[in-house]
Amino acid sequence: MNSKMKNTNKQDQITRKEALKKMGKYAALTAIGTFIVLNPKKAQATSPPDPGGNPFD
Amino acid sequence: MTKVSPKFIQNINDDNVILWFNESNKYVVTSDINSKLIQLYTNPDYGRDSFVSYLKEHFQIDSENGNAIYENIADFIEETTYASSESHTTTTFPKVETPSHYPILNYYSFYDKKIRIRYESDIIKSLFHPQIAHHSIDGDQKFDTSFDIFKKSDDLYLLRDGDCVGKFKTESFHFLQGKFALELTNSIHNKNIDQWIATFHASTISNGKESIMIIGDSGNGKSTLSALLMAKGYDILCDDFTPLYENDMLLYRYPAATSIKKGAFDMLQSHLDIEDLITHTNGPKKVNIKYVPPVLKYNSLKSAFPCHHIVYVKYDKDNGNALNKMPKDKILETLIPDSWISPNERHALKFINWFKETNCHKLTYSNNDFALSKFEELFNG
Numbered sequence: 001m002n003s004k005m006k007n008t009n010k011q012d013q014i015t016r017k018e019a020l021k022k023m024g025k026y027a028a029l030t031a032i033g034t035f036i037v038l039n040p041k042k043a044q045a046t047s048p049p050d051p052g053g054n055p056f057d
Numbered sequence: 058m059t060k061v062s063p064k065f066i067q068n069i070n071d072d073n074v075i076l077w078f079n080e081s082n083k084y085v086v087t088s089d090i091n092s093k094l095i096q097l098y099t100n101p102d103y104g105r106d107s108f109v110s111y112l113k114e115h116f117q118i119d120s121e122n123g124n125a126i127y128e129n130i131a132d133f134i135e136e137t138t139y140a141s142s143e144s145h146t147t148t149t150f151p152k153v154e155t156p157s158h159y160p161i162l163n164y165y166s167f168y169d170k171k172i173r174i175r176y177e178s179d180i181i182k183s184l185f186h187p188q189i190a191h192h193s194i195d196g197d198q199k200f201d202t203s204f205d206i207f208k209k210s211d212d213l214y215l216l217r218d219g220d221c222v223g224k225f226k227t228e229s230f231h232f233l234q235g236k237f238a239l240e241l242t243n244s245i246h247n248k249n250i251d252q253w254i255a256t257f258h259a260s261t262i263s264n265g266k267e268s269i270m271i272i273g274d275s276g277n278g279k280s281t282l283s284a285l286l287m288a289k290g291y292d293i294l295c296d297d298f299t300p301l302y303e304n305d306m307l308l309y310r311y312p313a314a315t316s317i318k319k320g321a322f323d324m325l326q327s328h329l330d331i332e333d334l335i336t337h338t339n340g341p342k343k344v345n346i347k348y349v350p351p352v353l354k355y356n357s358l359k360s361a362f363p364c365h366h367i368v369y370v371k372y373d374k375d376n377g378n379a380l381n382k383m384p385k386d387k388i389l390e391t392l393i394p395d396s397w398i399s400p401n402e403r404h405a406l407k408f409i410n411w412f413k414e415t416n417c418h419k420l421t422y423s424n425n426d427f428a429l430s431k432f433e434e435l436f437n438g
Contacts, residue, residue, distance in 0.1 A: 026133060028125035033088025034073060034386055037133065040082060040398035043225075044235035044256045046298050047275055053339070055180050056208065056227040 061138050062099035064402060066092060067409050069385045075409055081137045082400035084393055086386045090116070098130040150221040153214060156207050164196040165189055167245040167312050168356060173200040177207035184230055185237060187337050188313035191350035202244040204237065215240070235397070238298045242311050246360055252303040254404045254411075258395035260315075261294040261308050261364065262286050264436045268294050268308050268362035271370055272391050278372035281321040282428060284349055288328035289429055292353055294362060303404065306411055307361035314348035322347065324425075366435050367392070369419045370428075378427040380434075383419035385412070 029035040063076035063085070074092035076085040087095070097103055097111060109123035118126070159175035161182050166172075171194070176182040185206065205216040213233045215223035223236035235256065243250045260271045260283040271279045280296055287293050296315040299308055317325060322345075325331055334347045351358075369383055369391060389412070398408055418435070422428040 026129045028122060029087075029091050029094070029129045029133075031122075032094075032126070033091050035087045035091050036085065036386075036390060037136075038084040038086060038389060038393035040084070040255075040393050040396055042397070043232045044239045044298075044397045045231050045258075046234040046238060047231065047258060054228040055184065055230065055339075056211075 060099045060101055061134050063095065065406055065409060066096070067413065069389075069409075069413055073384075073386045075389070077405045077409065078137045079400075079402050079405070081139075082398070082405070083137055084389070085133075086389050094126060095130055098127065098134070150214075150224050153209060153221060153224075155205065155214075155216065159205060159207070162196060164194050164200065165192040166194045167192055167241075168360070170202070170245050171200045172241065172244065173203040175203070175205045177205075181206050181208065181213070183337070184234060187335075187348050188316070189241075190348070191314055192312060192355075204240065206233070206237070217244075235298065238311060238313070239300060242300050242309055245312065246302075246309055248302060248309075253399065254301045254303050254306075254408050255396055255398045257299040257301065257392065258297065259299040259367075259392075260296050261299045261362075262432065263292040263294045263359075263362045265292060265359070266362070267436070268364045269366045269368060269432065269435055270299060270308065270364050271368050272388070272395070273370045274391065277370055278321075279370060280315050280317055281325065281372070282370055284315050284317055284321075284325055285328060285425055285429060286432055287315070287349075287352055288325075291432070292358055293351055301408075301411070302361070303407060305361065306363070306407065308364050309361045310358065312355065314350045317347050317349055319345035325349075364415065366416050366418065368432075368435070369417070371419070371421045372423070373421050374423045376421055376423070378422045378424050380418055380420045380431040383417045385417050387419075388417040 026035055061078065061080055064079040065077040067075050069075050072088060073086055074089055076087065076092060076095065098108060103111065105127055108127050109120055112118040112123040112126065113120065156177050159177055161176040161179070163174050163186060164171060165174065174185065176185070203218055207214055208227065211227050213225050213227055213230060214221055215233055215237055217240055222240055223233055225232045239253060239256055240250070257270065258272070260279045261268050262271065262283055271282060273279050283293050283296060293315055294308060295311040296313055298311050298313070300311060302309055317331070322331065329349065331347055331349055334349065337346045337348070338344070339346055367388055369388060398405065420428060420431060
């Protein structure tokens with residue numbers, strides 16, 4: 001497995017909309033009523049003014 | 058094998074239940090019936106066949122759907138268990154060779170605390186200093202806490218009083234900013250770093266007695282609205298980063314200036330004198346930003362407030378003005394994925410209980426006076 005750091009980054013790049021889309025795989029449950037899995041961020045963060053930009057590149 | 062089951066199950070309103078899984082720090086917001094099905098699945102006395110039969114008998118769900126539901130829950134539980142093999146946060150760091158010299162040294166004052174920060178480079182300084190520049194003081198070698206920030210290979214490091222407390226890849230610099238924000242808040246308010254329940258991606262406004270948390274997707278106008286409220290005499294407790302503390306369940310002041318993007322400069326200029334503030338350029342897209350310091354005198358302001366209202370804001374020039382109650386499950390859809398919430402079991406329960414007591418609203422506005430009047434109404438209860 002790659003470093004934990006890499007995993008963390010990947011996790012945090014999943015946006016809420018993507019998370020909602022992912023819920024499609026729980027179609028049987030969502031057909032009955034709301035079912036959404038919510039993951040808090042794994043570390044404290046501030047919102048970068050320009051997401052994705054790396055000032056060190 | 059013991060089945061993974063939710064540690065906490067609580068109703069958040071008439072229709073929805075929140076479940077928390079301690080193995081993965083995952084929250085599930087679901088309807089009451091789904092919650093019952095998940096509990097049935099996790100009951101060690103129920104295998105697949107008895108689960109499907111139970112659904113047929115009590116919920117009139119046929120075998121095909123019963124099996125599909127069983128598989129959905131099994132998949133979800135597997136995901137939850139898989140996540141348990143990852144650690145949530147790293148608390149120990151390998152020894153790293155620290156720079157022999159830091160070319161940039163700044164001192165800051167917050168209430169009665171003096172903080173020294175040493176930056177290894179101008180780029181690093183540009184990620185931390187502009188937000189707190191209004192707290193700069195002349196250095197006199199005396200300080201209560203020191204922070205050092207440097208880069209080694211592709212990693213950024215944060216030291217507090219010589220000990221490493223954060224390490225992130227350069228591309229994830231906003232996590233280092235977040236770690237710094239919490240460490241700084243913790244030092245200023247003399248708190249215990251292990252007792253922060255959450256850091257919300259939110260701006261928070263106070264009237265000197267209580268606070269209102271403002272959430273919304275990036276670009277919805279949280280900071281601009283905060284600055285407008287500040288121009289009307291309200292106190293900005295936090296911009297973008299709102300920490301909740303365990304012992305008193307209060308939101309604590311994070312002393313950064315409010316970041317305003319170029320699109321709002323002209324509108325704000327008629328309310329606040331921001332013309333002379335430096336315009337910073339961030340990132341490859343060259344976003345222009347001004348950091349607007351508080352109008353009120355910092356040392357006269359209280360450091361923490363209770364919060365009874367969360368407002369989801371959306372600036373929308375075409376869709377009129379309205380303040381309505383927002384379903385709690387919808388608020389959580391924005392609040393949880395955008396925030397850090399401690400994986401500690403005690404903290405998760407306190408977060409859920411705190412959230413249950415807050416009132417949730419949605420503010421859509423195109424007219425600033427409308428938005429301001431609604432905040433006034435919320436504060437006056």
